[in-house]
Amino acid sequence: MAEISVTDSLTTESSIPILKTRFAPSPSGPLHVGHILAAVQARRLADANAGSCLLRIEDIDVTRTGSREWVDLMYEDLAWLGLTFDGEVMVQSTRFDVYAAALSRLKSMGLLYPCFCTRAEIKAQIAEIGRAPHATLGYQYPGTCRHISAAEAAERIARGDAHAWRLDMQRVQDLIGTPLWADMRRGVQRCVPSAYGDVVLARKEMPTSYHLAVVIDDAAQGVTHVTRGEDLFDATNIHRALQAVLALPVPTYCHHSLLKDNTGKRLAKRDGARSIASLRAAGFSPDEVYRSLHTALANGGVWSV
Numbered sequence: 176m177a178e179i180s181v182t183d184s185l186t187t188e189s190s191i192p193i194l195k196t197r198f199a200p201s202p203s204g205p206l207h208v209g210h211i212l213a214a215v216q217a218r219r220l221a222d223a224n225a226g227s228c229l230l231r232i233e234d235i236d237v238t239r240t241g242s243r244e245w246v247d248l249m250y251e252d253l254a255w256l257g258l259t260f261d262g263e264v265m266v267q268s269t270r271f272d273v274y275a276a277a278l279s280r281l282k283s284m285g286l287l288y289p290c291f292c293t294r295a296e297i298k299a300q301i302a303e304i305g306r307a308p309h310a311t312l313g314y315q316y317p318g319t320c321r322h323i324s325a326a327e328a329a330e331r332i333a334r335g336d337a338h339a340w341r342l343d344m345q346r347v348q349d350l351i352g353t354p355l356w357a358d359m360r361r362g363v364q365r366c367v368p369s370a371y372g373d374v375v376l377a378r379k380e381m382p383t384s385y386h387l388a389v390v391i392d393d394a395a396q397g398v399t400h401v402t403r404g405e406d407l408f409d410a411t412n413i414h415r416a417l418q419a420v421l422a423l424p425v426p427t428y429c430h431h432s433l434l435k436d437n438t439g440k441r442l443a444k445r446d447g448a449r450s451i452a453s454l455r456a457a458g459f460s461p462d463e464v465y466r467s468l469h470t471a472l473a474n475g476g477v478w479s480v
């Protein structure tokens with residue numbers, strides 16, 4: 176009988192993926208306390224599970240000036256707060272070719288159509304049908320250009336008419352049905368793609384969109400758990416639909432509540448007083464920032480500093 180050594184039967188590789196979270200700020204201004212709440216949530220979930228927490232810079236909006244300067248300040252603020260991340264930083268502005276490949280795949284699947292409407296035209300169309308805006312996603316495009324023939328669309332593109340590429344959510348739904356996703360706080364959710372409107376996935380001045388880039392990159396970075404503010408809860412349905420059509424893995428989500436001011440209003444990014452840079456300048460220590468965050472969380476999310 177062949178001898179079997181004990182080590183032959185030891186399993187050394189786990190098939191359970193290591194938990195990976197990420198912090199994915201858009202450098203459209205200085206980091207503020209809301210960002211730090213998101214970063215801390217991601218870091219803590221990773222640490223509590225011997226996982227890792229990655230950093231991704233979501234700088235696809237190349238029309239914005241000064242984003243380089245915000246990225247530099249962000250690194251300074253994160254270092255000051257002692258917040259560290261694992262692995263390599265992913266920078267979305269270096270990945271437009273990856274997003275373009277996904278976009279052409281969606282086009283070849285017949286799931287995108289060019290939309291030639293201007294903002295003013297869309298507003299007028301919506302006013303005419305009297306549709307109320309979606310609570311967090313804003314106005315939903317009424318689908319006007321969905322009915323333009325392929326020949327007319329090709330002709331208009333050839334003559335240089337400005338256009339955006341929209342995802343045909345009804346077609347998406349016909350293809351994938353109503354898939355599920357899980358939120359750690361709210362439980363299992365069913366995504367009904369057609370309920371979210373035909374979102375824009377690309378336009379001339381911005382060759383990808385947040386929705387497309389975020390699902391591609393969460394998959395590329397192997398993110399297993401996405402923690403982010405509950406203002407993005409509805410957007411996750413759009414992301415779930417994209418994951419289904421692009422055959423991408425589906426992370427677990429945790430949408431945390433947002434910080435508010437003492438009138439109950441959500442803290443806005445433009446509210447410079449809550450930027451980390453201004454707290455630093457006002458003489459706060461990192462510990463005081465964390466303590467204030469802790470107090471705010473114990474106090475229904477009200478940031479009172």
Ligand code: GLU
Pocket residue numbers: 199200201233389402403404407
């Ligand atoms: N980049 C987004 C922001 O700064 C967050 C994206 C996400 O967490 O999915 O608001």
